Amino acid sequence: MYQYTEFDKQFVHARAAQFRDQLERNLAGKLGDDEFRPLRLQNGWYIQRHAPMLRVAVPYGEMSSKQLRQLARIARELDRGYAHFTTRQNVQFNWIPLVKSADAMDLLAEVNMHGIQTSGNCIRNITSDATVGVAEDEVIDARPYAEVLRQWSTLHPEFAFLPRKFKIAISGAKEDRAAIYWHDIGLQLVHNEAGEVGFTVIVGGGMGRTPITGTIINRFVPWQQILVYLEAIVRVYNRYGRRDNMYKARIKILVKAEGQKFFDQVNAEFKAILERDVDGAAHLIPQAEFDRVNASFTYPAGVQAHAAAGNGLPAEASEADRKQFGKWLERNVKGHKVQGYKNVHLSVKRVGQAPGDVTDTQMEAIADMADRFSFGELRVTHDQNALLPFVREEDLYAVWQAAKAATLASANIGLLSDMIACPGGDFCALANARSIPIANELIERYQDLDELYDIGEIDLHISGCINSCGHHHTGHIGILGVDKDGSEWYQITLGGSDGSSHAPTSVAGKVIGPSFSADEVSDVIEAVIETYRAQRESGEKFVDAVKRLGLEPFKLAANAVRRTTAKAAA
Structure with a gap:
């Protein structure tokens, strides 16, 4: 990881002190809200629907266990016990009172973190x-x-x-x-x-x-x-x-x-x-x-190429453990540049927890796993999860056990329930509709791993408004919240891609018909997926089937849901 110089450290502390002075003058009525607004924005402070929101910079997603523990402390002491991993590899807090905002900046500065240029009309986090x-x-x-x-x-x-x-x-x-x-x-x-x-x-x-x-x-x-x-x-x-x-x-x-x-x-x-x-x-x-x-970017001391002696699975492991561990290895563990090591994804997507949200307890657990298994380093991912970048293959079973204990071991990376979603109308003043209830309903509906594996790789992205913080345009299935006469409605798009291996050409998804009510969305998504399962060719991924079949069969399936809903209402 990059090591801050004395200049870097002094710079961040000076910025925090400057913000405290600006805040105190604003609260005392000596600095007007209009004058204070650009100053707080360039330090990562928004005023959201219910409370201020702080966006913390995590340049290129790289973070230390010490820094994550400090974020857990901020969540516990100044927020409501959780934070949010964003699609731009930042970390957000949604409930810190403005009067405590300078305290948050001081705590960040202690571990060489800040919110500089995470907002405003400037060059944002790289x-x-x-x-x-x-x-x-x-x-x-x-x-x-x-x-x-x-x-x-x-x-x-x-x-x-x-x-x-x-x-x-x-x-x-x-x-x-x-x-x-x-x-x-x-x-x-x-x-x-x-x-x-x-x-x-x-x-x-x-x-x-x-x-x-x-x-x-x-x-x-x-x-x-x-x-x-x-x-x-x-x-x-x-x-x-x-x-x-x-x-x-x-x-x-x-x-x-x-x-x-x-x-x-x-x-x-x-x-x-x-x-x-x-x-x-x-x-x-x-x-x-x-x-x-x-x-600063040399590998941690102790990382040495070696021939791995297995993955740590004990001979006496039960058949159920072997099956679950095997699925986790398949979905959450990826190759590494150094022989004998793996990249391990920790999924924060689970029932009852909004995509990207991570509790202070989970952050502490991730930090502990980073210290035990990844030389104190971790990453925030574009898909709103965490990653351990230096795990020895021999430690994989132990990592899985630790992740299970922290509710971070869902073997769903790249599958439907590993969806991206912005905070939406529950928090954001710009949102037209809520994202979290739709995401939670879909996660609850698609819990069965065997079903998820049969469906295969699908990027499902949800945004609460056209600003696309949930990157709905790039989802194989995209869901966009729209306002319709003061009510929440949702457009569905298909066939988008961010350029990754799932669909290497970057392209925006296409809308399949008029918008759907909140009550219809989950049924529409299910109808779309079942259409794919019925018409796919052997081994064909969802996004490839959409390209081959075109939108029409999926439109027909979605419209059938609308007709059923209308008939039931009548």
Whole structure:
């Protein structure tokens, strides 16, 4: 993990002290709410439907057990005993009173954490693949580059007030598990023909009201020049992006409207910055600085390649244990870059708990498992789960036992019940409908693992509004909450993809007919799934069946639910 320098630590503590001063002046009536709003936003503080919401930055998803224990403490002492893992690898708290917000920032600073630029019209938290640095298919470790980007973008004076929020994702693996085509800027680490490291740069992606996948603007930018190229992109966006209409202010709208003209402006700006670099003013990355940052990302002491001596399953294990453990190995345990180790996913998706929510007790348990089995390191995943990145194969059975005791061992990673959902109308003031009741009803309906395994891999994503915090556009099945005459209704989309192995081409799902009432949604989803099960070919995944069959059979199944509901009501 990246190790904070004394400068880094002082910076975070100074920021926390600055926020406390701003808060105290606001509460005393010396700093108006309008003046305080942008200050609290750039420290991660929103005012939600019922209470303030704090978004804590977890750059590229990497966290220590000590940091997670501090988050558990904040949940226990300042919130209501739980936090929320987000799709952008952040952690959110929904019930901290504003008068205690500075206390939360001080506690975060104690463990080198903060909420800087997790909100506001600035460059947000840099995200990556949850298995960055340890993925079996990784070509180049993206972490040092992501950390350099984080440091470059933090409080960048030119980009503090962009036309709209701005998100960057980076991947160094063969499979895109960072959804790079769905970001304002996506970065793919590559080698050129000479073996040199650089980036393929993708620009103009985004979800929300107008879902658009990004376009490649440059197939190879040398790594030393990547900050300059990003500066050129964001500078052109800052200059020409819409500021008169927030719904048209994202860079995706500018790229779509201007096309090649936008690309030409960026490349001209890039060239001009390099040509003006007579005194070292251009933000080229020096080799020495990269080496300093990269040194923090060596594997923990003790991680050594070895031939594993089994997975720890005892000879006297019962048949039931063997079966459950086998399913968990199949779904929750993934390959590793280092021989003898595995990446272990801990599922927080269970009946009675909203997707992404994690209790203080569970956070403590994850931290304990990280210390026992993963050298004190863990990750927050894009799918709102946790991951242990350095588990010895010999310890897998012991990890499974510990995860079971903490209700974190559901063998459902990548299956229907491992759904993504935003907090929705239960918390968010922007939401048109609630997400959590729909998610909980579906999780309760699909508990049987044998049924889930028969259905196979399905990404189900739920958003409470068009802002798509639940990434409904990219779900193989997407559910979007909409307002209809003051009532909660839901649109269903099929065939979306974030670019991962389930469906390698990034694409937005398509709506299947008019919206459905809250009471109909679970039945509609079941009808869609049963249509797939009835018409699939041998070994065919759901998203592939949707492509082959088209939307019509699924529309007919969904509409049959509507007719049944209407008949029952009559």
